[in-house]
Amino acid sequence: MPSSKLGEDTVHRNHFFSVLRAYRNKDVAEGVVQAIKRLSKKIHRKLLIMHICGTHEYTITHYGIRSLLPGNVEVRAGPGCPVCVTPSFVIRHAIELSLRKDVIITSFGDMLRVPDNRGFSLKSARAEGGNVKVVYSISDSLRLAKENPNKCVVHLAIGFETTAPSTAATLLSDPPENFLVLCYHLLIPPAMEHLLKSGESKIDGFICPGHVSTIIGWRAYEEISLKYKVPQVVAGFEPLDVLIGIHMLLTMVAEGEYRVENEYTRAVRAEGNERAKELMREVFAERDAVWRGLGLIPQSGLKLRRGFREHDAFELFDLKLEDEDYSMPKGCRCGDVLKGLIYPEDCPLFGTSCTPTSPVGPCMVSLEGTCAIHYRLRRVKKLGEKR
Numbered sequence: 370m371p372s373s374k375l376g377e378d379t380v381h382r383n384h385f386f387s388v389l390r391a392y393r394n395k396d397v398a399e400g401v402v403q404a405i406k407r408l409s410k411k412i413h414r415k416l417l418i419m420h421i422c423g424t425h426e427y428t429i430t431h432y433g434i435r436s437l438l439p440g441n442v443e444v445r446a447g448p449g450c451p452v453c454v455t456p457s458f459v460i461r462h463a464i465e466l467s468l469r470k471d472v473i474i475t476s477f478g479d480m481l482r483v484p485d486n487r488g489f490s491l492k493s494a495r496a497e498g499g500n501v502k503v504v505y506s507i508s509d510s511l512r513l514a515k516e517n518p519n520k521c522v523v524h525l526a527i528g529f530e531t532t533a534p535s536t537a538a539t540l541l542s543d544p545p546e547n548f549l550v551l552c553y554h555l556l557i558p559p560a561m562e563h564l565l566k567s568g569e570s571k572i573d574g575f576i577c578p579g580h581v582s583t584i585i586g587w588r589a590y591e592e593i594s595l596k597y598k599v600p601q602v603v604a605g606f607e608p609l610d611v612l613i614g615i616h617m618l619l620t621m622v623a624e625g626e627y628r629v630e631n632e633y634t635r636a637v638r639a640e641g642n643e644r645a646k647e648l649m650r651e652v653f654a655e656r657d658a659v660w661r662g663l664g665l666i667p668q669s670g671l672k673l674r675r676g677f678r679e680h681d682a683f684e685l686f687d688l689k690l691e692d693e694d695y696s697m698p699k700g701c702r703c704g705d706v707l708k709g710l711i712y713p714e715d716c717p718l719f720g721t722s723c724t725p726t727s728p729v730g731p732c733m734v735s736l737e738g739t740c741a742i743h744y745r746l747r748r749v750k751k752l753g754e755k756r
Contacts, residue, residue: 392607401612402437408619409439422449422578423737424606432608445709451528452735454660457485458691467499475510476525478503479735507539514548523682526550530584534645537652551682559669565597570709574618575601586641587631598627605633659695662704701730713740
């Protein structure tokens with residue numbers, strides 16, 4: 370490698386770590402925490418802030434942010450894990466397709482162990498002879514389709530607005546006829562509105578998801594703020610991002626304001642990524658969709674437009690959308706975790722019959738699952754205590 374390239378890499382690496390250190394600066398964080406505490410004294414009631422992102426939950430739990438907050442300020446996780454909210458019938462369809470001799474199912478790894486309501490998963494289907502391949506991107510699935518022209522390669526296309534553009538771009542790239550998608554992409558703003566409308570959790574403000582917001586932009590949340598009079602902040606994923614986001618929310622609450630503010634200015638723009646949104650509009654149409662643990666949410670999902678029906682596994686295999694299939698396995702309280710009603714530790718199955726190695730519910734599977742995050746970090750803490 371040329372020495373000039375090595376020098377560039379060193380400069381980029383040093384810049385990355387300097388930025389990282391800035392967003393984890395202890396002295397600045399302590400200053401923000403004190404400012405939060407001063408603000409909280411002006412608000413004479415308990416506040417519930419909800420975030421909608423697994424990465425935010427990791428940051429909050431890993432860095433002990435909840436322990437730094439005043440007693441009247443609580444931050445809970447919402448439905449920010451796409452694997453967790455994918456309904457059981459989608460998993461069941463994927464399992465059944467994988468057992469066909471003419472089909473290869475492709476999926477990201479975290480979806481493999483998610484159990485349906487019968488306790489079956491793509492992993493157990495593979496153990497019974499199902500043809501299931503783990504891929505790192507949808508382009509891997511496309512390559513498999515080209516390499517296996519005598520098989521239908523069906524990609525399990527799930528996720529929020531973050532992953533939908535890559536599905537759209539792939540379908541616009543003139544894929545072979547044997548490439549299909551089992552499309553169940555979901556949209557975040559309708560789910561946020563659903564939570565507010567249900568009233569089960571008395572949400573005083575949202576920390577909006579950073580990754581999703583890079584696509585849809587912060588203006589996508591404005592209608593929710595105006596309609597429900599709830600402040601929102603788009604925040605990044607470092608500890609200071611989250612703390613500053615909480616401070617911004619408390620400032621709006623104290624001033625009686627309800628608008629959308631953008632803390633994550635280094636990555637999120639007002640209108641988001643216009644090209645990505647254009648791809649999504651070209652390929653997808655909105656539809657009512659089931660969110661596991663939450664129920665049927667109007668216009669919260671994406672389906673393929675008629676021009677792409679030859680690549681639609683739902684159409685070609687005559688698979689049914691089941692409007693009432695949103696429950697969790699017996700005894701599992703993942704639904705209440707996703708609604709922000711309880712913490713994972715409040716579920717009787719947490720850490721006993723439900724662990725990452727033998728998950729009962731979906732929130733214990735993915736790296737973005739709230740239960741999995743709490744379990745892993747609790748285990749790390751216990752190991753540290755033993756030393």
